[in-house]
Amino acid sequence: MSSMDRLITIHQPRRLEIGVGAAAKVGEAVRAVRPLVIASGPTAQYVDRLGLSGEVLVIDDVPPEPDLPALEAVLERARAFGPDLMVGLGGGSVLDIAKLVAVLWDGDQTLRDVVGPNKVAGRRVPLIQVATTAGTGSEAGIRALVTDPETKSKLAVESPHMIADLAVLDPELTYSVPPAVTAATGVDAMAHCVEAFTNIKSHDLIDGYARMGINLVGKYLKRAVEDGRDSEARAGMMLASYYGGICLGPVNTAAGHALSYPLGTRLSLPHGLANAIIFPHVLAFNQPVAPEKTQEVARALGLGQAGSVETLKEAAVGFCRDLGIEMRLSQHGAAEGDLGLFAEEAHAIRRLMDNNPRDMSVADVHGIYRDAF
Template identity: 70%
Template sequence: MTIAPIILHQPRRLAVGAGTVAEVGNWAGDARSVLVIATPITAGFADRLKPPGRVTVFDAIPGEPDTKTLDAALEAARRSEPDLIVGLGGGSVLDVAKLVAALWDSQQTLADVAGPNRVAGRRTRLAQVATTAGTGSEAGIRSLITDPGKGNKIAVESPHMIADLAVLDPELTYSVPPAVTAATGVDAMAHCVEAFTNRRAHPMIDGFARMGFQLVGKYLARAVRDGSDTEAREGLMLGSYYGGICLGPVNTAAGHAIAYPLGTRLGLPHGLANAIIFPHVLAFNQPAAAGKTAEVAHALGLGQDLSSTELVEAAHDFCRGLGIEMSLTAHGAKKDDLPLYASEAHANRRLMDNNPIDMNVDDVLGIYRAAL
């Protein structure tokens, strides 16, 4: 089998460990104007950055940012004219920070850069400080923004959006609630698993994926039980980071495609949507990736030599054991809406075409019904 060529982009500098958030100020040097992009909660960490110069905080980032959010953040940047942008938050914040760094002082618009490799080369310095362990956005070259008019996500991908500095400081995740820790942790695992079992899987990315889902299997339950467990929190942040690396050259597949309508239509947080879908897609893909699926099951403690039905049940129990409500009905889904979700998910060829088994619309609908 011929191995496809691959290009891997990673942040130019990575700081990992308790207290490393202060590295932002040390690294920033003589920055005159710093724009910190955050949520109302993560803005509370801004003082720990110890940034130089004039600091402006834009903290109006919701859980699922849309084009209006981006427009507001771009306007804040144009007012403050930053020479350093700091994303301080989870994946939504980090995604917006990438786009602001690329677009605020550019003639390009979001429509101009949508898709792969369309961002012009010039951009403001960018530091990405993760405050959750889920999306791995601090590691990657991709940003997702919801288009409220069309109800889908606009994907922008460019090596010009990679961070100059990424920080994984477990102390910033101590206050993440158990439910959010659980859902974002499963999202990080899903990034790794979907890349691992992907049609475009690559031996080098397989290595990052293995490290990622093994770390989640080892540490997620511990971090849910005790949010101040530094070792567990750091392990999860590394697992999330490795998942972010998987996204660039390989990307996710059907699991994320099926989860997206749950975010855009139901308003479910990204991690929760992926957690609900994860067991079903893992089992659906098992026939095409039996050996790799067995590795995942072993790392998560699900058991050995599992049938498809046993695998769904074991993965479902794994997620439910973390406190995740796994029923779509409990989150407001209606049976009559599922065909719309299925058609939208199936139309996401960017991800669906990566799946190791072709899915038709009825397959997708079956997964939604099984998760209902």
């Protein structure tokens, strides 16, 4: 599948700061008069660590899975404030909203105008992304997603205008992330790498980032779950997440993320948890067409020989369960009668499903949901 001569484009933040205390680099990097910090309730506590000067406005009520009304509410306040610097301080949802606000607050375009690739007109203020979780890798990339409340589907925007001028990975900002969230977001970071690695659009260069990310998850995720103040493990997971974010740009995810989206929009499951539940099933489903790469993944995660599809699935489910993740959809509010609807919605997300190395029918998707139920 992988081919070195296929044309790809990689966008990365213009500057990356990683390590204990890196958050303080924000104030050193840009001197702003009116910085706008977009956060969530739990992440607003870190604003003082950024060393910002001037009149700072903090918007700290971005919900975990933001929809269009949530974005519009932030845009309204941003327009009233008139920032000269945009800072995202949080997990993937917050960082995605920061990207969108940075390119929409002072122009005539609406979110619906820019859905899809390369439709954003531009951006006039610097954008700094400070991650407080290790999962989405949103700080590394040029995509942002919000939920359409009418269709319960994800609206995806992709533009190089949304790349960060500075990305910050400070492991101290993840110390307070609970073990369950650490586990789920860590598996999400791994899923980004694995889905890009086994993707029909895979590329040798991206494979390198994916391998590094997968190996970091295998080495550090359990440690980060067991000891939230293990700065080496936290930094390792933030880097794994960042590598996953790079993988998303030119390659993107595949069936695993397509199947996770209805769980987020219909059941309100956090993105990381939804991906963690689905990950083992899609990894095993794709094994017959990507045996060598699947074996690499299994080895990095300590799953032993991949063996049969069923053996691999059981081992991968065990890996996630041992991290403390509840892997049964029935325990997360799913009703068995709704699985068919979820399957139809997931199968229709062709921008991701068409990347999968093995064709997946609606019946196949339904079967995975039943298996995870």
